[in-house]
Amino acid sequence: MAETQALDLDLSAVGSARVVTSAFKQRVESMALGTAVIVLLLIIWELLPYFVSMKQGTRLFFTVPSRILATLWQMFASGSIWAPLGVSATAFAIGLALAIAAGLPLGILLGRSNTLNAMFDPFITAFNATPRLVFLPLLMLWLGIGVWSKVAIVFLGALFPLLINTHEGVRNADKLLINVVRSFGAKEWDVARLVVIPNSLPFIVVGLRLAVGRAILGVVVAEFFGAQDGLGVLMVRAASSFNVDVVFAGLIIFAALSLIMTGLVKLVEERMNRWRPQRAATE
C-alpha cells in the first residue's frame, strides 16, 4: 500500500527515462495537477445547481461546498463544535493510550517467546481479521452507551496494529547483537532494553500510524450506533433531520484530524528511518 508505493516510486524514478527532468519541476507539476483536479471538482460541485434542475426532494439532500464551509465556519465561530469534539477526542485518547499500554508489552512478550506466540496466534488472527464493529452491540450491552463502549472499540481497533508491528519488530532483532549482549552477562531485561526495543521502534511507529487511523474510524462508528454525545452523534442527528451540511462538515473534521495525525506520525517515522537502510514492514 502506501509503503510499497513510496518504495516503488523511488525505483521508477531511477529506472524510467521519462523522469530525468529535475525533481523540483516534477514536484511542482504533481502538486499543481493534484490541486487543480480537486479545485476543479469543487467548482463543478458548487456550480452544479445552476446547470442541473433538481426536484424538490433531491434538493433536500443536496448541498454545495460553500454552504458546507459556511456551516463549518459557523460551528467553530459559535464554539458549538468544541463540546462534541471534546467528547470524541476523550474516547479516542483513552482508547489509544490503553492500546499502547497493552499492545507494546504484549507484542514484546510474544516476539520473545515462541510458545506464547503460537498460543496467541489464533486469537490475534481472528480478532485482527474481524471488523471490530461486530462487537459493538455486545460492548454497548456490557459497558452502556457512555464513553466506555467507545473506548473499548477504539482500543480493540488500535491494539492489533500496535501488537502485530511490535511483535514483527522484536522478531526482526539481530540475533548476533542479542548473543553479544548475552555473552557480556545481560539478563532478558537488558536484552530488551539494549537491543530489542531500539530495533523495534520504527516498526512500532508504523503500527502507531495504522492504529491512529483505526482509532478514528472506531470513534466514528461507535458514535453512530451507540452514544449520547460526540461528533458522530452530531452527524447522525443531522443526517436524520436532512441537515446535510453538518454531515459533510463532520466528515471534513474527521478527515482533517485523521490526515493531520497520521501525517505527524509519518514525520516521526521518516525521522527514524533516515539512517536505516531498509524500511519497516507494515501489517
Place this chain on the structure above:
Amino acid sequence: MAAQDLPHASFIERYRNAVLGGLAVLLFFVAWQALFLIVPFNPLFITKPSLIATGYVDLLESGDLLHDLAVSAVPFFLGLFAAVIVGVPLGIVMGWRVRIGYALDPLMTVFYASPLVALAPLLVIFFGVGTAGKTIIVFSLAVFPFIFNVSSGVRAVDRLLVNVVRSLGGRERDIYLKILFPSVLPYIVAGARIAVGRALIGVLVGEFFAASEGIGHAISRFGDIFAIDRMFACILTVMVIAVVLTEGIRWAERAAFPWRVGR
C-alpha cells in the same frame, strides 16, 4: 520455526505451532465454560459455550442464520465486484500515465484517509435500507485498496519489459494487456485482502443502521432482546467468515504468486 524446515522432524515438532494454537483455543473455551462453576451465571449479561452451541443449532434449524448470511452476502459481493471493476482499471491508468497519477493521487488519498463510513447515514437515507444502499457503502470503502495497490504495482513494473514490447513494435494497448495487467495481478489479490475487511465493515455499518434482515441486523437485534447466546453465535460466525476470507486470500497469494512471498 526452524523445525518446519527439517524433513525428519517428528510430528509434534513439525506441527508444534498449530498444536499449541489449537490447544490454546480449546483451553479458552473450556475455561470459559468452567468459569461459571465458580462465578454466578447471569444470562442477561454473559453466556457460555454450551449455550452458544444450543443457540447455533436453533439458528441453523430455523434457517434464520443462513437467510441472514445470504441477505448480507449480496451487497458484500456486489460491492466488491464493482470495486474491482472500477478500481483495477483506474489504478492501472493512474500508475502508468504519470500525469493522471499526479492529478488523481491527492484526491484519492483524501478519500482513502477520510472515514467514509461517516457518509453512511446519508447514503442510507438517500438509497434506502436495502441492497442498493449497502452495496454503495461497501463499494466506497473497498475501491481504494484496489486503486492504490494496483497503481503501486504498475509503478513496480520492470521498465525493460516495456522497452522490449515497444522495440518489437508493440502499441500502447499491447503494453496494457501484455505487461501491465498480468503484472498487477498479485497486487490485485493483495488489495483484495484489505478490501474484504473494509467491505465487511461496510455491510455491518449498513445493517446496524437500518435494516430488517442480514447478519448485522441479527446481531444488533439479539443484543436488543438480550439473547446473548444467539448474539454470540452470530458474532462467532462473522469472525469465522472474516478469518476464512482473509486467510484464504493469503493462501491464494502464496499458492499463485510464490515469488512474492516475503515481500
